[in-house]
Every structure is written in C-alpha cells, then in structure tokens.
Amino acid sequence: MATNNTKEATIRVQRYNPDVDKKPYFEEFKLDVGADTTILDALEEVKGEQDGTVTFRRSCRHAICGSCAMNVNGSNMLVCNRRVEEVLDGKGTVTIKPLPYLPIIKDLVIDRTSFWEQYLRIKPWLVPPDDIPEKEFRMSAEEVKALHDAEQCIMCGACYSACTVVGMGKTYIGPHALLKATLRVMDPRDSATDERLLEISGSDGAYRCHTIFNCIDACPKNLNPTEAIETLRMLAIKRSSFVEARKERQKTLNDPIKH
Amino acid sequence: MYKTTGFISFFLRRVSGMALVLYLLTHMLVIGSAQGGAESFDKMMGYVQSPVFKMLEVALLAAVIYHGIDGIRLLIIQAFKLTDKRKILFYTGLAISTILVLAGGIPMLVFALGEF
Numbered sequence: 001m002a003t004n005n006t007k008e009a010t011i012r013v014q015r016y017n018p019d020v021d022k023k024p025y026f027e028e029f030k031l032d033v034g035a036d037t038t039i040l041d042a043l044e045e046v047k048g049e050q051d052g053t054v055t056f057r058r059s060c061r062h063a064i065c066g067s068c069a070m071n072v073n074g075s076n077m078l079v080c081n082r083r084v085e086e087v088l089d090g091k092g093t094v095t096i097k098p099l100p101y102l103p104i105i106k107d108l109v110i111d112r113t114s115f116w117e118q119y120l121r122i123k124p125w126l127v128p129p130d131d132i133p134e135k136e137f138r139m140s141a142e143e144v145k146a147l148h149d150a151e152q153c154i155m156c157g158a159c160y161s162a163c164t165v166v167g168m169g170k171t172y173i174g175p176h177a178l179l180k181a182t183l184r185v186m187d188p189r190d191s192a193t194d195e196r197l198l199e200i201s202g203s204d205g206a207y208r209c210h211t212i213f214n215c216i217d218a219c220p221k222n223l224n225p226t227e228a229i230e231t232l233r234m235l236a237i238k239r240s241s242f243v244e245a246r247k248e249r250q251k252t253l254n255d256p257i258k259h
Numbered sequence: 260m261y262k263t264t265g266f267i268s269f270f271l272r273r274v275s276g277m278a279l280v281l282y283l284l285t286h287m288l289v290i291g292s293a294q295g296g297a298e299s300f301d302k303m304m305g306y307v308q309s310p311v312f313k314m315l316e317v318a319l320l321a322a323v324i325y326h327g328i329d330g331i332r333l334l335i336i337q338a339f340k341l342t343d344k345r346k347i348l349f350y351t352g353l354a355i356s357t358i359l360v361l362a363g364g365i366p367m368l369v370f371a372l373g374e375f
Contacts, residue, residue, distance in 0.1 A: 074261070076261070161261075164261065212265040217263050224342055227340060
C-alpha cells in the first residue's frame with residue numbers, strides 16, 4: 001500500500017519467451033515506489049516479489065557497465081540511473097521494452113551479436129607504432145581532449161538500437177563502432193589509421209549514416225556519435241594526407257611536449 | 260520503432276525523395292510521348308492538365324520545398340557542428356517549408372480551380 005513517501009506505480013513490462021509465445025505481449029505489475037526508486041529497483045522488486053520469471057540484464061547499478069539499457073516509454077536509457085518518478089506517465093504507468101531492432105532472447109534481454117560483430121570491424125584496439133618509447137608516449141592536451149567523447153562510451157547499445165539505419169539492416173556498422181573508430185583514428189599513437197578509414201569508407205560504413213540523430217538522443221552518457229561520424233567522413237576523404245601526417249607525428253611521439 | 264524529430268525528418272525526407280523520383284519518371288514519360296508525334300503528346304498533356312494532376316503539382320511543390328530545406332538544414336548542422344540545435348532547426352525548417360508551400364500552393368490551386 002502506498003504511504004506518504006511512496007506512490008503506487010504500474011510497471012508495464014514487455015514479455016516474450018520465443019520457446020512458448022507466438023509474439024510479445026505486455027504484463028502489468030503494481031508496486032509502491034519512493035522518490036529514489038530507480039526503474040531497475042522496480043524491476044528487481046517485480047522479479048523478487050511478484051514474478052521470478054521476468055528476465056532482464058543488469059550488473060553494476062552505477063551506469064558504467066551498460067548492461068541494463070532498455071527502452072522506457074519509447075526512449076532508450078539505462079534503467080539503473082533513472083528514477084521511476086521521472087518516467088511515469090499521467091496514469092502512473094511506465095512501459096518497459098527491450099532495446100528495439102534487435103532479436104529478443106527473452107523478455108527484456110536482447111541478442112547483441114550484431115552489435116559486437118560490427119564493433120569488431122573497426123579493430124577496436126590500439127595498434128602502436130614500431131618505435132615504442134621506453135617510458136610513455138607524449139600526447140598534447142588537445143590530442144587527449146579529442147579522444148574524450150569516445151572514451152566515455154560504455155558500449156550499452158542504446159545508440160545502436162535507436163538507429164533507424166540499423167533497423168533497416170544489420171549490415172550497417174552502427175554509431176557505436178564509428179564513435180569507437182574515432183577514438184582510434186584520432187589517437188596519434190595508432191598505426192592502423194589507413195586500415196580503419198578504409199573499413200569505415202565502405203558502403204556499410206560512415207557514409208550510410210542518414211544523419212537522423214537518434215544516436216545522440218539515445219546516448220545515456222550524452223555523447224555525440226553523429227559528430228564523430230562526420231569527423232570520420234571528412235578524414236576518409238583526405239585519407240592519404242591524414243595517414244602521412246600521422247606518420248610524421250609519430251616520429252615526435254617520444255619528444256617532450258612544448259607548452 | 261524509435262520515434263524522434265530526427266526520425267520524422269528522415270521519414271519525410273524519404274517520402275519526399277521518393278515522390279521526386281516518381282515525378283522525374285512521370286516527367287520523362289510525358290516528354291517522351293512527343294516522340295510519338297503531336298497527337299500522342301497532346302493526348303498525354305490532356306491527362307496531366309486534369310484536376311488530379313493539378314493537385315499533385317501542389318504535392319510536388321511541397322516535396323521539393325521540404326526535401327530541399329531539410330537538406331540545407333543537415334548541411335548547416337554538419338558544416339557548423341550544430342547537432343545540439345538539431346530540434347529547433349528541424350522545427351524552423353518545417354515552419355519555413357509550410358509557409359513556402361502555402362505561399363506557392365494556394366495561388367496554384369486558385370489558378371487551377373479558376374480553369375475548371
């Protein structure tokens with residue numbers, strides 16, 4: 001029963017078990033939520049006290065692992081850092097669905113295979129130059145700042161599953177991979193720039209983005225994959241000169257920075 | 260489906276783009292009919308002078324204007340890194356498109372209706 005500090009909320013969860021159900025359906029659970037109750041707390045309560053078969057992913061509860069990305073009232077978000085009160089509609093209901101455009105394994109759990117496959121296309125690891133310094137690479141503050149946005153990405157899949165182009169076909173590389181490609185391409189230590197820019201220049205790469213901006217709207221970390229995609233497009237156009245400039249820069253990576 | 264202003268703009272851009280392609284094909288068909296002689300061309304022109312086509316001309320105007328203005332909006336956002344202004348620019352583009360379609364479409368309709 002709702003008290004002075006709590007109110008009754010209806011949690012509307014999309015259920016689907018491909019082994020049993022022909023199509024997804026909604027099930028409603030009523031529970032009391034406080035001002036601090038997160039959507040994940042509410043789901044945990046539903047699972048713990050009302051229906052143990054409700055299935056969802058979660059891990060860190062601190063908005064850093066990216067496991068609990070779901071579609072709440074039509075918007076992708078992490079459910080661990082959003083309070084139920086923020087998302088209740090006028091009737092005191094919140095509708096929770098799995099991330100769109102991806103195959104459902106069960107209830108709110110989606111199959112991320114295509115997400116990771118596309119991510120691997122950009123070779124998401126640093127390929128260092130031949131001349132590795134004894135202590136450390138010396139990068140300027142500007143060079144480090146250019147990597148900031150992409151470094152903050154937690155790979156939750158919110159942008160990928162919000163992307164209409166991904167919805168039209170899983171061959172598109174996706175905003176997550178392109179944002180991470182920027183991280184590597186803009187990194188002066190990286191020696192696989194040419195290879196990465198070639199990969200993203202293909203028909204299923206950066207040029208397939210329709211500039212819909214859903215990735216920006218969906219990102220729970222307020223990152224800007226669209227701008228990263230635009231940067232990659234510009235670099236892909238001048239690939240040869242950029243790669244040459246990178247080689248020159250790497251000759252001075254061991255030098256002290258001049259302030 | 261993930262519905263945002265970005266999705267609405269993309270949907271309208273696609274629909275207007277398809278409409279322009281259809282127009283181009285129809286235009287080529289009409290002009291191409293001239294190869295069959297004056298009679299064939301006049302017959303085809305008779306069809307396109309019908310009230311239905313007059314109405315479709317207003318739809319064509321709407322498609323041209325929206326498609327063009329949305330394209331300019333995207334160029335502005337990309338060139339000046341204005342992704343944070345994407346929503347206000349979308350609504351501005353939509354408002355400009357509506358005004359231009361009304362300004363062009365109403366006289367077209369008045370002219371067309373005056374003929375019949």
